Amino acid sequence: MFLSANFLTLDEKNGRLKAMKSAFRQHWGAMFLSLVALSFIAVQAFFSTHREKAVTELYFADRMTEAHRVLIDEYNRLHQGKVKVVPIDFPNPDFTTNERKEILARSLRGEGEGIDLFAVDVIWVQRFERWSEHLDPYFSRKELDGLSAEGLQTCYKDGKLVAIPFKLAQGVLLYREDLLHALPGGKQMAEEVRRGITWTEFVKFGRNIRTPNPYYIFPAAEYEGLLCPFIEILLGREGTYFETYGFKFDTEPARKALRFLVDLVQTYKITPEAATAMTEVSSYEYFIRRNGIFLRGWTTYDKDFSNVPEQKRFVRMAPLPHFEDGKPASTFGGWNLMVSKFSTKKEEAIAFIKFLLGKESQETIFTKGGYFPVVRTFYEEESYRKKFPELAEISRLLAHGVHRPSHDKYTKYSEILAHYVFQAIRGRIDVEDALRQATKAIESEKILLEPTL
Structure with missing residues (x-):
């Protein structure tokens, strides 16, 4: 998407990546995909290095959206003849977040020039720090104070600034207002949902209709996205869980959280078993195709699925349910920017980051990308509150946001936990045994995956 004449075309690139998709899921396929991805980046570096040019090409890896296109085009126009941002696209339909993480990590291990700037999931910062430039020297205290605390919190490791927030999202309850209103008691239910419903009432309504x-x-597929609803339920009841227990999950609060997810599928049967094969993208597609009533999604839904206007006009957003003995909890998501420590264009990368943090750029990220702005100006200035009245609701959502734990081995631990949470939801293992095995595997930093049934 949006590549220069000296860059591989989208069709060429997507053709290669889609061909690799099925192979990736096999043991040998992962290595094959990595080699091709590394070769792809090496080719970019070769051609950018071995031709004479006055323009500095800055390679930027992210999932490219309409907002990216607008911003990159504008930046390239402003710096024509000097700097050109060249996008490296990770399209959503072709990559889960786990696959994207592994390909990006393998690419950076090569220590080449193929990537200068890259976007990471907010929970990857600790892992990718080893390949990244420390950013404290490039940003003043005033510049950092202008960023949202929710976004900036995920950008440090050991007190060092290693990333900059780019775009912020949050977990929400999405629902089809037309379908809900058509049900007996549906209009009243919609009012309760908008105000913030309890899980008890939410489940009761679902079982009675x-x-x-x-x-x-x-x-509920076996991937990082499954842990978002698990952590939301866990922290909704035990807000300081990770401070108290760390990564030990053979505890009563963790058992309650997992048992509830299992019950949604196995006992209450208000969530279809098909959900255990769904990642974020496929769960959205199922919601649209099967006319689902409620969906645990993200605040970016509106822009992620802009190609279904008929159904989308009925979709509404509300806080996730909560328990009577707890408080609302909604996982923060989003993407941060990191500069490769191997890049020879660090100053150009920093300049582009600062452009992306500008008010006009953040407005584009908000209006065309659906992500929350990461600059405080949007939430504090009256002119923005008048222009975007939805910021009032966003501020209320932010107050209930929770972060997944920051740890350099989080991605490894999350893979282990997701495996056993998935097994329990599928009914292959009971809750107590799942969390006991997960804790043991985390403590030994090993995972033994059973064959898929």
Whole structure:
């Protein structure tokens, strides 16, 4: 998407990546995909290095959206003849977050010039710090004070600034207002949902209605996205869980959280078993295709699925349910920017980051990308609050946001935990045994994956 004449075309690139997709899921396929991805970046570096040019090409890896296109085009126009940002695209349909993480990590291990600036999931910062430039020398205290605390919190390791927030998202409850209103008691239910409903009332309504439509969908495949609803339930009842227990999950609060997710599928049967094969993208597609009523999604839904205007005009957003003995909790998501420590264009990368943090750029990220702005100006200045009245609701959502734990081995631990949480939801292992095995595997930093049934 949006590549220069000296860059591989989108069709050429996507053709290669899609061909690699099925192979990736096999043991040998992962290595094959990595080699091709590394070769792809090496080719870029070769051609950018071995031709004479006055323009500095800055290679930027992210999932490219309409907002990216607008911003990159504008930056390239402003710096024409001097700097050109060249995008490296990770399209959502072709990559899960786990696959994207591994390909990016393998690319950076090569220590080449193929990537100068890259976007990472907010939970990857600790892992990718080893390949990244420390950013304290490039940003003043005033510049950092202008960023949102929610975004900046994820950008440090051992007190050092290693990333900059780019775009912020949050978990929400999405629902089809037209379908809900058509159900007995549906209009009243919609009011309760908007105000913030308890899980007890939410489950009760779902069990009492008679409808062929899926009631509640959440992504329950074995990947990082599964841990978002798990952590939301866990921290909603035990807000200081990770400070108290660390990564030990054979505890009563963790058992309650996992048991609830299992019950949604196995006992209450308000979530279809098909959810255990769904990542974020496929859960959205299922919600649209099967006319689902409720979906655990992200605040970016509106822009992620802009190609379904008929259904989308009925989709509404509300806080996630909470327990009577807890408080609302919604996982922060989003993407931060990191500069490769191997890049020879660090100053150019920093200049582009500062452009992306400008008010006009952040407005584009908000209006065309659906992500929350990461600059405080948007939430504090009256002119923005008048222009975007939805910022009032966003501020309320931010107050209930929770972070996944910051740890350099989080991605490894999350893979282990996701495996056993998935097994429990599928009914292959009971809750107590799942969390006991997960804790043991985390403590030994090993995972033994059973064959897929």
